[in-house]
Amino acid sequence: MTRLARPPAGVPERVRQPGETVVRVGPVSGRVRWRQVVVALAAAVAVLLLGAVSLGRGDFPIGLTDVLRTLVGLGEDTQEFIVLQLRAPRIVVGALVGLALGVAGALFQTFARNPLASPDVLGITQGASAGAVAAIVLGGTAGGGVLGGVGVPLAALLGALVTGLLLLLLAWRRGIDGYRMVLIGIALWAVGAALVDWLLTRAEIHDAATAYVWITGSLNARTWAEAVPLLVALAVLLPAALATSRALAVVQFGDDTARGLGVRLVPTQALVVLVAVALTAAAVAAAGPISYVALVVPQVAVRLTRGPRPPLLASGLLGAALVVGADLLTRTVLPQALPVGVLTAAVGAPFLLWLLVRGRRSTL
């Protein structure tokens, strides 16, 4: 047996990794991974650029300089109305929805140690759809009932929350096993899908068409009334999500190791799932289930940052860029104005396949 030389006391060998800076200010210390910072910043810049371009595009095109002048309050009245009342809410809702879905996906995937664990697969968005379709079909929006305006988002929110709570309760057995959660989620998804199909077969043709647009996920005709509640929800949920980040890094190792490292497993698991469910519910209530964002974006983010898990903030910002960009494309390049959810699905699903086929990682 070779005896290893011990390092001289008090002279620790540096363990810093390339592309990392250690920050220590007073009692605060941490490691900055520049790759994560660059990806997050690039995504944030992309959101702003895409948003600015998007503000000018539509049936009434406005130049970028006019858009910027309008934003600082120097534009004409017509331009101000179009930019601030018609287009800005739509883009802000799109960005916030993308942010919420990206973070929710990253939380679920890290927690369950399974890239399939996203609100789409776990049935939460499907539950929201069931709620919304029920409100549309049973509430009789054709008659212009109360359920038409406030009712649909609220029903979607309730549908998502109820499904999320069911998921939490059914998967709970002295804590949550990620694999079990995915299986139960898939079962809940099937129940939600069956419910939507049943409702659609009973619906009037006009209601069915309305419902169909909703369950595709669309940013059409969004107003500040949708943007503000979403902003409030994110102001609470985003810090909560970031607060779980440190524990999540250890929870990823499995239950026994995590507890051995001092993580209070049960409260951490409950908090992560609740925050992820609430983020999804808020996003879906505002814009419908824009599919594949929560599934694909964290996987893109983890590859860009080359870390062991999807980075929360970068996933959120990339999600925002994806939704705002997809919305811009559907409104400008494509011949016919499609719901944004069609594009995210059409781009997201093949992209996921490409990642799976090409990826170094065997299990994604």
Add this chain to the structure above:
Amino acid sequence: MTSTVPRTGTVRLAAESVSLAYDDRVVVRELDLQLTDGSFTAIVGPNGCGKSTLLRALGRLLRPVGGQVLLDGRAISRTPTREVARVLGLLPQTPVAPEGLTVGDLVARGRHPHQSWLQQWSRDDEAAVSEALTWTDMADLADRPVDELSGGQRQRAWISMALAQGTDLLLLDEPTTYLDLSHQIDVLELVARLHTERGRTVVVVLHDLNLAARYAQRLVAMDDGRLVASGAPEEVLTEQLLADAFDLEARIVPDPVAGTPMVVPVRRLR
């Protein structure tokens, strides 16, 4: 990283009439065990005797249905998880690292119980991690993903993490599983050095009786959820015990290298 001067005799971890069960199935019955400071104990026994279950309870991963586990005289179930994690480290049987996680990051996670939201990478953390990497001879592999390592290197990386955690007590559940003999020796040498050079109190669950007898100071033999023998390897490893607990007819001869008892199997009884 504090290395403890062995204060022989002080009981650090104790099971008091502990009964353990999974749902309704009782696995361990009213078991008493005391682990003194600076000791190196191996828990042995046939498959399904409850040795891993006992280790889980000692590490606060499983709550006893009867009796209690005491860590430094205090009920471990009433001690906050984080406080336990600063005194007691544990390595599960087949720990899994997330794909793409580097050895350096894995070992750095060992500092989790010492960190807070503001204090995420103190000088102590950095020093402990670099020392643990160097001491386990993993410094050159710090940038490599754990999932690309061989089985033996991987186990070294996990032991390195446990070392960085800086706990006085260390519980290991079959750390040699799936390793070839030379890597089994390698891992057990490392664990033995943690005990002799770093003053760690070590409890390890082992399948291989000969290796257990060679490395541990004390053997604890279990059968069917009960403690059947405890003491120095020479006292515990007897032909009678092997017949009773393992249903094995065997001869015990002195290990030609270490002089510790060595089991030579003859045949299975019954």
